[in-house]
Ligand code: NCD
């Protein structure tokens with residue numbers, strides 16, 4: 557008999573864009589209702605790259621999730637940092653996020669030449685500060701992640717004690733690196749487990765599925781899904797939920813980012829159930845992350861029920877992935 561009810565304990569989203577101001581106040585509670593914690597990305601304008609900005613942003617995030625058992629794991633935007641700067645911020649962050657210059661939303665101030673941050677990487681390795689990477693080059697769009705893989709291998713080899721997270725991997729080749737370097741880990745999004753480029757641009761263009769890195773080929777999606785379904789010990793869930801107002805998505809010059817935060821867990825339950833892997837979902841959305849990042853999020857139990865639900869058309873001015881679609885599972889309770 558198939559299950560009608562399913563529970564997850566302290567699910568974590570290890571890659572989220574919360575933004576600031578009104579957008580933050582809208583989207584953060586939607587994550588905090590069901591997730592027990594998450595890694596908050598630093599690509600604001602200006603980026604989170606100094607102690608004052610970090611403290612103020614953390615305070616704003618905590619205010620936005622007030623009333624929920626949710627722990628924000630803050631990050632810094634990569635630039636050349638001094639040892640004393642890193643020392644002053646180390647205890648407030650879960651890692652430093654490296655964006656190559658210009659590859660995605662708000663990455664204009666990213667790293668143009670990796671040699672500029674060589675010293676910072678060495679300091680991070682010595683100070684036990686994790687590196688998180690948006691691993692894309694500026695090559696042809698479908699090849700940007702593959703073209704970046706030698707950089708991951710080079711960093712992993714030259715900084716063997718630096719924990720490196722390949723953020724939002726989208727290719728079979730990136731997945732294969734996990735077993736080749738002890739210090740490489742990865743996050744993967746919901747959309748990259750479900751869709752391919754065909755869903756984005758194969759028929760009518762769907763701006764709400766357009767993100768960086770772009771969804772790839774069926775064999776890439778299938779390799780990522782296989783790894784998630786087995787709850788590969790070095791892979792964790794990171795939604796990369798990236799809200800943009802509808803007028804920035806449904807226009808010429810559509811912003812990159814898929815908004816999944818409020819529906820990610822329900823959809824993961826459906827996806828893992830469909831593949832007979834529900835017993836692995838707890839590891840994929842929580843236990844692996846707790847072990848890899850050494851975090852102890854607040855206790856939270858989320859109960860899902862198998863009764864039809866419909867994904868809302870919008871949350872304010874943000875349209876979620878698969879808006880208006882029917883879901884098999886809904887969140888019955890989070891406590
Ligand atoms: C993200 C955003 O909107 O901030 N967009 C995206 O397409 N994923 C940035 C990022 O993670 O690349």
Ligand code: ZN
Pocket residue numbers: 571572573597796798
């Ligand atoms: Zn992101």
